[in-house]
Amino acid sequence: MLEFFVIAYCIYIAINIYTSFMQIGYVKEAKALKPIILDSKKYIEAANYSVEKEKMAIASTFYDFVLFILWIGFGLSFLDSLLNFDSYLVKAIVFIDLFIIINWFLGLPFELYSTFVLNKKYGFSNMTPKLFIQDTLKTGVLFLVFGSLVIAGISYIINSFPNWWIWGFVFIFGIIILINMLYPVIRDKMFDKFEKLKDKELEDKIEKLLDEVGFKSSGIFSVDASKRDNRLNAYFGGLGSTKRVVLFDTLVEKLTHNELLAVLGHELGHFKNGDILKNIGIMGVVMFVFFAIFGNLPEELFLGLSINSEPYAIIAVFMIFSPIFSFFLMPLISLISRHNEYAADEFGSNLQSKEDLVNALLKLANENKSFPLSHPLYIFFYYSHPPLVERFKELGFDVSNNSDSLINKE
Structure with a gap:
């Protein structure tokens, strides 16, 4: 059984590395073509950035493979031998x-x-x-406190119920929903500075937009994301009463009101189309399958790893091998996601205008230096959003003809 998982992991690593090499070659060739979507300087910069990221990804993947071999070869059993606790809960948490x-x-x-x-x-x-140190320490405290509680909870379930994987799924799925609800509050209290929009005209326009589609939020906030990163972004955070609209300060600075409303219109398209609930449902199905697999592993797998099939070992095996299943499920999940993005684009463009949405996407691509072209295999495995070229075609816009005019148009 262990051999099967090792072979699957090797295939997973090989595909990762192969797609990265294909992407590097594709981007290097595309770099010599006439720039599209990005201006000439940023087109070259984005290509170079994309190539360097993939080179680092290849090195990281090789490194992960070495760590994988070390963990299954002797790491898990060695760590197990160092920890002698009478309580299975304490051992699971510490391990x-x-x-x-x-x-x-x-x-x-x-x-x-x-x-x-x-x-x-x-x-x-x-x-x-x-x-960086402050963020790391805060994240570490959250992990040690709340992460340890989650480990204790799932360990108790594993040790107490014959079909533990069913109740384990319910427990972890509930935790994930809770985290999504509390995420904006945690970011606000511990990491970012959330402020009410200072631009009251923009705030009024956004509130009118939200009312138009029936989106109830606890407020519209600007967050000081620029203290960490210059890229542009926005999101709707939280669930239920914690829902809020969060705009990166970089986004508010770079986009016009109409462009920003078009971006939010796209996000509201996800809300109106029920994509949030769909994504939660898909995540639930995937998690249920994962728990069904890892909740019924044969004893020989743990014998091959020289550890006992106790809660700490089951959780560790889950963490080591679950990326394999996630990776091979991603193309299907990404395909669904890309379909949803097209629908959200259509909704956002109808709510505001196609030109405003296209201009916003062009600015986002230029500011974030997102290279517009990728190898089809890379798109198949990694793209949760359609390539911008395809999104623009769906909006009836040919980037090869007049992207510059839209970039410069106010």
Whole structure:
């Protein structure tokens, strides 16, 4: 059984590396073509950034594979031998906490390089060492407190119920829903500075837009995202009474009112089309399948890893091997997501205007230096949003003819 999982993991790694190499070659060839969507300078920068990201992804994937071999070869059994606790709950908490901390520490060089070298080089990251340490400590505290409680909860379920995977699914799925509800509040209290919009004219326009589609929110906020990153974004955070509209300060600064309303109109399209509930449903189905698989693993798998099939081991095996199943499910999930994005574009363009939405997307692509072309295989595996070229075609706009005029038009 262990051999099957190892082979599946090797295939997963091989596809990851192959698609990255294909993407690098494709972008290098596309870089020499006439720029589309982006202006000439940012077209070259975006291509270079895309290539460098994929090179780092290849190195990271090789590194992850080495760690995978070390963990299943002796790491899990060695860590198990170091921890002798009478309580299965204490052992599960300490074992999984250490497992996660060790993996985070070993992956830290890639995070530091991405944040302080690569993203600094291309003008994205504003992160300082002080802020990075503060964020890391806050995240660590949240993980040690609430993460340990979740580990204890799922360990209790595993140890107490014959068909634990059913109740484990219900427990974890409920936790995820709770996290989605509390996410904006946690960000507000611990990480970001949320403020009411200072532009009252824009706030009135947004509120009118929300009322038009029946979206109830607890407020419209601007967040100081630029202290960490210069990229543009916006999101609807929370569920139920915690729902709020969150605009990155960079987005408010760079987009006109009409363009910003078009972006929000797109997001409201997801709300109106029920995509949020659909995504929760899809996530629930995927999680249920995962729990069904990992809740019925044969004893020989754990014997092959030289560990007992106790709660700590089941959770660790889940964390090591679940990326395989996630990866091979992603093309189907991404296909559904891309379909939803087209529908949201249509809704947003009808709510505001196609020209405003296209102009907004063009500015987002230029500011975020998102290279507009990708290898079809890369799109198949990784794109949850359609390529911009395809989105513009659906909106009746040919980027090869007049993208510059729309970029410059106010």
